[in-house]
Amino acid sequence: xxxxxxxxxxxxxxxxxxxxxxxxxxxxxxxxxxxxxxxxxxxxxxxxxxxxxxxxxxxxxxxxxxxxxxxxxxxxxxxxxxxxxxxxxxxxxxxxxxxxxxxxxxxxxxxxxxxxxxxxxxxxxxxxxxxxxxxxxxxxxxxxxxxxxxxx
Amino acid sequence: xxxxxxxxxxxxxxxxxxxxxxxxxxxxxxxxxxxxxxxxxxxxxxxxxxxxxxxxxxxxxxxxxxxxxxxxxxxxxxxxxxxxxxxxxxxxxxxxxxxxxxxxxxxxxxxxxxxxxxxxxxxxxxxxxxxxxxxxxxxxxxxxxxxxxxxx
DNA sequence: GGATATCATAGCACGCTACTAGGGTATTGT
DNA sequence: ACAATACCCTAGTAGCGTGCTATGATATCC
Numbered sequence: 303x304x305x306x307x308x309x310x311x312x313x314x315x316x317x318x319x320x321x322x323x324x325x326x327x328x329x330x331x332x333x334x335x336x337x338x339x340x341x342x343x344x345x346x347x348x349x350x351x352x353x354x355x356x357x358x359x360x361x362x363x364x365x366x367x368x369x370x371x372x373x374x375x376x377x378x379x380x381x382x383x384x385x386x387x388x389x390x391x392x393x394x395x396x397x398x399x400x401x402x403x404x405x406x407x408x409x410x411x412x413x414x415x416x417x418x419x420x421x422x423x424x425x426x427x428x429x430x431x432x433x434x435x436x437x438x439x440x441x442x443x444x445x446x447x448x449x450x451x452x453x454x
Numbered sequence: 455x456x457x458x459x460x461x462x463x464x465x466x467x468x469x470x471x472x473x474x475x476x477x478x479x480x481x482x483x484x485x486x487x488x489x490x491x492x493x494x495x496x497x498x499x500x501x502x503x504x505x506x507x508x509x510x511x512x513x514x515x516x517x518x519x520x521x522x523x524x525x526x527x528x529x530x531x532x533x534x535x536x537x538x539x540x541x542x543x544x545x546x547x548x549x550x551x552x553x554x555x556x557x558x559x560x561x562x563x564x565x566x567x568x569x570x571x572x573x574x575x576x577x578x579x580x581x582x583x584x585x586x587x588x589x590x591x592x593x594x595x596x597x598x599x600x601x602x603x604x605x606x
Numbered sequence: 607g608g609a610t611a612t613c614a615t616a617g618c619a620c621g622c623t624a625c626t627a628g629g630g631t632a633t634t635g636t
Numbered sequence: 637a638c639a640a641t642a643c644c645c646t647a648g649t650a651g652c653g654t655g656c657t658a659t660g661a662t663a664t665c666c
Contacts, residue, residue, distance in 0.1 A: 318556040318580060319654065326576045342611065351570075356656055362613075375664025376610040391579055404470040418503075423603045424478045427543055427594060428470060434586035442579060451575045471623065494642065508625055510643075527633025528641045 318399070324352055325360050325398040326391065332370065333386040333444040334451065340372070340379030360398070367397035386448060392439035402436055404428040410436060470551070476504055477512050477550040478543065484522065485538040485596040486603065492524070492531030512550070519549035538596035547591050554588055556580040562588060 327350045335341050343361065347354035361380060364370045369389060370380045382389060396402070403409030407416040408429040416422065479502045487493050495513065499506035513532060516522045521541060522532045534541060548554070555561030559568040560581040568574065 320656095321654085323557065323576065326579070330575060340611095344611085353656075355658085358612075359614095359656090372612065373664090374610095374612050374662080376608095377665060378611050378663085380612090405475065421603075421606055423482060423599050423606075424475065426602065427478070427591070427599070430594075431587055431590050434590045435583055438583050438586045439579070442582075447575050447579070450578065451573075454573055454575075472625090473623085492642095496642080505625070507627090511625090511645095514644075524643065525633090526631085526641095526643055528635060530633070530642050532643090 321360060321363075321398040322395055324350075324357065325364060326394050327352070328357060328361060329364065329369065329382070329389070329394050329444060330447055330451075332380060332382050333389070333448050336382055336386055340377075340381045342379040346380075364394070364397050367393070369393055369397055382444075386444035389444045390440050391442045391444075391447075392436065395439050402432050402439075404431050404435075408432055473512060473515075473550040474547055476502075476509065477516060478546050479504070480509060480513060481516065481521065481534070481541070481546050481596060482599055482603075484532060484534050485541070485600050488534055488538055492529075492533050494531040498532075516546070516549050519545070521545055521549055534596075538600060541596045542592050543594045543596075543599075544588065544591035554584050554591075556583050556587075560584055 328346055331346045331350055332341055343357055344354055346352075347357050361370060365372055365380075369383055371383050372378070372380050392402075401409050401411035403411075403413075405425070405428045406414040407422075408425060410432060416425075480498055483498045483502055484493055495509055496506055498504075499509050513522065517524055517532075521535055523535050524530070524532050544554075553561050553563035555563075555565075557577070557580045558566040559574075560577060562584060568577075
């Protein structure tokens with residue numbers, strides 16, 4: 303009796319890896335230094351105590367998601383694509399970690415079909431968990447966090 | 455400049471692996487067949503379409519967490535340690551996946567110290583995410599899910 | 607034209623997941 | 637007694653994702 307073909311998930315889908323953590327730190331740094339001039343990655347890396355080279359790769363994901371713009375050359379760097387008040391933690395999370403999906407079949411984006419969907423009870427549980435997470439991350443803007451930071 | 459020593463997280467901490475999914479399915483099966491007699495694992499495996507041998511390992515975790523009791527020998531099997539109304543999804547989740555902790559430093563249990571804790575702004579974000587998840591999983595009992603299942 | 611900065615690709619050690627394999631032990635029904 | 641049933645225990649392993657490092661190319665300003 304081979305059941306190995308029944309595997310539903312091939313990995314891990316709701317998680318916070320260092321990507322999400324570092325990505326938010328970087329975005330927050332850009333938000334705190336938001337202005338006219340682009341901010342070189344090096345200074346972000348130093349302030350946030352991160353590997354500059356690794357950060358390069360991470361910010362590439364943020365650029366791909368159109369959350370930041372880049373300026374090449376000397377005196378170049380990165381700037382937020384929108385104002386801090388128009389960027390949420392959810393935007394950053396999804397850019398770094400993909401869609402919120404405790405389970406593939408309850409992904410907020412392109413949920414994977416499952417032949418048990420009709421009678422799978424636990425599905426509704428993880429869907430509610432997903433909604434709980436989404437509510438939180440979509441309601442917090444970078445501006446909110448900057449304001450919090452100033453209080454410290 | 456070696457920054458590799460700064461790694462904050464060594465893995466992945468908030469996730470739903472197949473363990474959590476399968477574990478909840480098994481517990482739900484036990485709840486639906488809750489009564490006097492123990493339920494053999496084989497029948498759970500067949501009904502839920504899971505590998506029996508793998509299920510053995512998973513249910514060992516549930517037993518360790520005192521969520522189920524076992525009866526050995528012929529006609530033996532497993533029974534819920536408490537009534538379905540006294541068992542929550544959170545109980546099952548924690549037995550299978552460990553404490554809810556999007557980040558080690560905001561684990562609901564033994565949070566790991568972090569030297570940036572005082573001024574780390576993103577911390578509060580993940581703490582709120584954690585609370586959102588906890589609220590959901592601790593408020594749903596197995597009895598609730600059985601009732602939902604009957605409606606289908 | 608060189609210093610500064612972004613961009614692109616490749617590769618790798620490690621740890622975890624999702625199992626499978628193969629046995630052992632306890633209890634029951636006949 | 638004894639076989640059948642069911643729980644119990646330890647190893648091992650393929651595959652995958654993470655968290656980097658390494659190397660170099662390309663663009664732009666002064």
